[in-house]
Amino acid sequence: MAAPEPTHEPAGIARRRRSDVHTISLYVNNKPGVLVRVALVFSRRGYNIESLVVSPAAEGDFSRMTITCSGDPATLEQIIKQLHKLVDVVHATDHTEHDAYETEIALVKLQASLHERTEILQVAENFGAKVTDYGSESMMLRVYGSSEKLDAFIALLRPYGLRELVRSGKILMVRGLQET
Amino acid sequence: MAGRIPTGAEKLVQFLEREGVEYIFGLSGGAAIPIFDALVDSKIKLILVRHEQGATHMADGYARATGRPGVVLVTSGPGATNTVTGLLTALMDSAPLVVITGQTNTGNLGKDAFQEADVTGITYPVVKHSYLVKRSADIPRVLREAFHIATTGRPGPVLVDIPKDVSSGPCDAPFVDSVDLPGYVVPGHAERASLEAAAELLGQAQRPLLYVGHGAVISAAGKAVIQLAEKLRAPIVNTLLGKGAADETHPLHLGMMGMHGTAYANKAVIHCDLIMAIGARWDDRVTGKVDEFCAKAKKIHLDIDPAEFNKVIRPDVSLVGDARLVLEDLIPLVEPTDTTAWLKQCDAWRRQYPLKYPKRGGLRAQHVLDRLHHLTEGRAVITADVGQHQMWAAQFCKTTANRHWITSGGAGTMGFGWPAAIGAKFGRPEAEVWAVVGDGGFQMTMAELATAAVHKVAAKCLIINNNYLGMVRQWQELFYENRLSGVDLEGNPDFVKLAEAYGIKALRISRPGDVDRKLKEARAHDAGPVVVVAEVIKEDNVFPMIPAGAPVSHMIVDPPKHRLEKPVGST
Ligand SMILES: Cc1ncc(C[n+]2csc(CCOP(=O)(O)OP(=O)(O)O)c2C)c(N)n1
Ligand SMILES: [Mg+2]
Numbered sequence: 095m096a097a098p099e100p101t102h103e104p105a106g107i108a109r110r111r112r113s114d115v116h117t118i119s120l121y122v123n124n125k126p127g128v129l130v131r132v133a134l135v136f137s138r139r140g141y142n143i144e145s146l147v148v149s150p151a152a153e154g155d156f157s158r159m160t161i162t163c164s165g166d167p168a169t170l171e172q173i174i175k176q177l178h179k180l181v182d183v184v185h186a187t188d189h190t191e192h193d194a195y196e197t198e199i200a201l202v203k204l205q206a207s208l209h210e211r212t213e214i215l216q217v218a219e220n221f222g223a224k225v226t227d228y229g230s231e232s233m234m235l236r237v238y239g240s241s242e243k244l245d246a247f248i249a250l251l252r253p254y255g256l257r258e259l260v261r262s263g264k265i266l267m268v269r270g271l272q273e274t
Numbered sequence: 275m276a277g278r279i280p281t282g283a284e285k286l287v288q289f290l291e292r293e294g295v296e297y298i299f300g301l302s303g304g305a306a307i308p309i310f311d312a313l314v315d316s317k318i319k320l321i322l323v324r325h326e327q328g329a330t331h332m333a334d335g336y337a338r339a340t341g342r343p344g345v346v347l348v349t350s351g352p353g354a355t356n357t358v359t360g361l362l363t364a365l366m367d368s369a370p371l372v373v374i375t376g377q378t379n380t381g382n383l384g385k386d387a388f389q390e391a392d393v394t395g396i397t398y399p400v401v402k403h404s405y406l407v408k409r410s411a412d413i414p415r416v417l418r419e420a421f422h423i424a425t426t427g428r429p430g431p432v433l434v435d436i437p438k439d440v441s442s443g444p445c446d447a448p449f450v451d452s453v454d455l456p457g458y459v460v461p462g463h464a465e466r467a468s469l470e471a472a473a474e475l476l477g478q479a480q481r482p483l484l485y486v487g488h489g490a491v492i493s494a495a496g497k498a499v500i501q502l503a504e505k506l507r508a509p510i511v512n513t514l515l516g517k518g519a520a521d522e523t524h525p526l527h528l529g530m531m532g533m534h535g536t537a538y539a540n541k542a543v544i545h546c547d548l549i550m551a552i553g554a555r556w557d558d559r560v561t562g563k564v565d566e567f568c569a570k571a572k573k574i575h576l577d578i579d580p581a582e583f584n585k586v587i588r589p590d591v592s593l594v595g596d597a598r599l600v601l602e603d604l605i606p607l608v609e610p611t612d613t614t615a616w617l618k619q620c621d622a623w624r625r626q627y628p629l630k631y632p633k634r635g636g637l638r639a640q641h642v643l644d645r646l647h648h649l650t651e652g653r654a655v656i657t658a659d660v661g662q663h664q665m666w667a668a669q670f671c672k673t674t675a676n677r678h679w680i681t682s683g684g685a686g687t688m689g690f691g692w693p694a695a696i697g698a699k700f701g702r703p704e705a706e707v708w709a710v711v712g713d714g715g716f717q718m719t720m721a722e723l724a725t726a727a728v729h730k731v732a733a734k735c736l737i738i739n740n741n742y743l744g745m746v747r748q749w750q751e752l753f754y755e756n757r758l759s760g761v762d763l764e765g766n767p768d769f770v771k772l773a774e775a776y777g778i779k780a781l782r783i784s785r786p787g788d789v790d791r792k793l794k795e796a797r798a799h800d801a802g803p804v805v806v807v808a809e810v811i812k813e814d815n816v817f818p819m820i821p822a823g824a825p826v827s828h829m830i831v832d833p834p835k836h837r838l839e840k841p842v843g844s845t
Contacts, residue, residue: 122457123456123457126406127394127398127404127406130395130398131398134398134399138399171584172581172584172585175580175581175585176581178580178581179579179581180457181402181403181423181455181457181458182457183457184456184457185457
């Protein structure tokens with residue numbers, strides 16, 4: 095088993111360069127069908143949605159969507175405009191360049207023998223991860239932070255028998271009083 | 275029945291009456307019966323079609339001829355799926371439709387009930403917006419929103435799917451007069467700064483050109499277009515759908531541009547140093563190869579839909595708003611420049627490259643359409659189907675007034691022309707309405723002969739019968755070594771007999787010498803529909819032509835003597 099590389103090179107699906115990934119925030123009507131309409135704007139133009147988080151907004155019958163996606167940058171402007179055009183979308187903003195706080199949560203299940211756990215717990219401590227289940231055959235960790243940090247964390251744990259991975263997808267909020 | 279709570283269907287019909295809807299185009303079925311039932315006692319006239327696609331095109335023709343929304347009512351499942359082509363056609367050309375579909379009971383949704391189809395799901399990509407109404411009480415609000423969305427901003431089709439229990443259940447919700455749509459903005463006037471920037475560019479241009487599209491038709495911007503053109507002394511060209519926004523016979527007008535536009539219009543496009551799009555979207559039929567399209571010219575883009583900016587072309591100045599309002603604001607800001615040399619050049623092209631066709635060799639569509647234009651003095655409302663006949667009609671039937679030219683541009687839907695003419699005639703009974711259709715496209719919706727016959731709709735149907743899917747045959751001849759594949763319409767009926775079987779007056783034009791007499795006879799017939807079948811020569815081609823995907827400068831003005839390269843454009 096090769097030791098994890100010293101650089102925090104993300105593994106697997108997350109290996110895509112983070113700079114090609116755009117984060118779009120949407121403020122939408124909380125209605126059936128909105129998600130499909132939004133998804134169709136992306137799929138029609140060959141854009142891949144990497145993650146999508148939907149949750150109720152602070153007030154009224156609205157939802158907040160945070161979408162990370164990747165694809166041809168020239169198409170992104172069209173996508174944002176087409177999202178705007180949807181009657182159910184109140185606003186759509188590309189936050190890729192904005193000063194925003196971003197975070198994501200991951201749950202990781204490891205099939206780790208007891209003698210490997212000291213190393214795992216060291217990694218966990220370094221990343222501020224919490225042990226949420228500790229059994230004789232497996233353990234579960236919860237970590238949150240930037241998507242890059244999660245990529246690195248997962249890459250380090252992969253050699254220890256990564257059984258399951260669930261990531262929440264990125265959420266984001268613009269700093270200061272400006273609306274996201 | 276005083277005090278009785280109306281059903282959802284009754285409420286819906288009352289709403290349509292309040293909205294001033296005159297006609298509903300539709301075809302019934304189980305899930306829509308409550309709505310058809312409510313129509314029995316209504317003053318709204320139900321026009322029973324023979325196929326739901328016909329209903330959508332009739333409503334579309336009605337909408338484009340009048341500027342008022344067209345209303346369609348069909349049943350669930352296959353009734354609803356039959357409207358998909360009509361929805362696409364309306365969406366691509368920004369036509370205001372409200373399509374009401376019956377649906378299975380709410381309790382059966384998703385259970386593969388009889389004639390259940392996920393209609394909102396199937397139609398998401400072809401509607402401006404849509405609703406699945408879950409409660410009878412929502413009907414007044416949903417309908418209010420549907421009409422608002424269909425008719426404002428960039429118009430388009432809105433679908434309202436109504437389960438049977440929702441239309442038959444009680445609805446005592448009041449009518450609403452306003453909408454609460456925080457995600458829906460309707461642009462009006464443009465920002466001052468962009469108006470000034472546009473005026474400055476226009477003032478610097480020596481060879482300005484106004485490129486007018488369907489947006490100018492929709493906003494009735496024609497007068498303002500002419501005013502701007504006259505103030506700048508700039509020539510005008512229009513797209514296929516922009517025909518009629520500004521009178522094509524105006525001295526500054528060079529007619530239609532693009533793939534089969536006039537050579538002089540396209541020459542002006544190639545040589546202008548500023549092009550201003552007015553309610554037009556740089557469609558590939560217009561630009562050809564985008565990189566080379568007006569590469570050195572400044573570009574101003576006026577559109578009500580900001581998503582059109584930077585989609586195909588990056589304009590130097592973009593103006594978001596209603597074409598008429600923006601032009602009216604812009605005109606006082608522009609200062610005319612001296613364009614004498616430019617106009618002289620355009621006129622020289624006009625003389626050098628007139629639209630022409632051979633006068634011998636049998637009956638030609640161009641001759642028939644040229645005569646139709648002259649006999650009607652350009653005052654008829656013309657709906658065209660899709661194909662060679664459409665392009666010849668666009669070339670030879672100059673459009674002199676707004677909403678006098680109706681055709682499926684964006685979708686290129688064969689089968690549109692004839693039902694659209696029926697709808698247009700319902701909307702404009704005083705107008706002389708002519709459908710110009712091909713033998714291929716006509717057969718896609720010819721069942722609506724019955725609809726026209728029953729209602730004595732005095733629309734006229736001119737079938738350009740070349741016994742071919744002519745436009746495709748033209749491509750195969752020019753670009754595929756004349757290897758004809760799937761274009762021969764052998765088995766065509768005798769269209770005269772066919773019309774007569776419906777009790778419709780029908781005339782045949784077989785020789786050039788028949789043209790005027792038969793067209794006059796058809797014009798004089800106002801008691802109901804009339805079909806005129808022009809048996810034209812089989813192998814004629816439309817020119818000028820810009821091969822798909824080629825730069826405008828590669829325009830072919832005369833029939834080529836050698837084989838042409840396969841076009842790079844997809845269609
Ligand atoms: C529904 C549909 N199917 C296919 C086409 C492709 N198509 C474009 S023009 C054309 C030929 C039309 O033939 P016809 O109606 O006879 O008109 P013509 O070109 O002969 O004047 C075809 C098949 C289309 N535009 N629409
Ligand atoms: Mg034909």
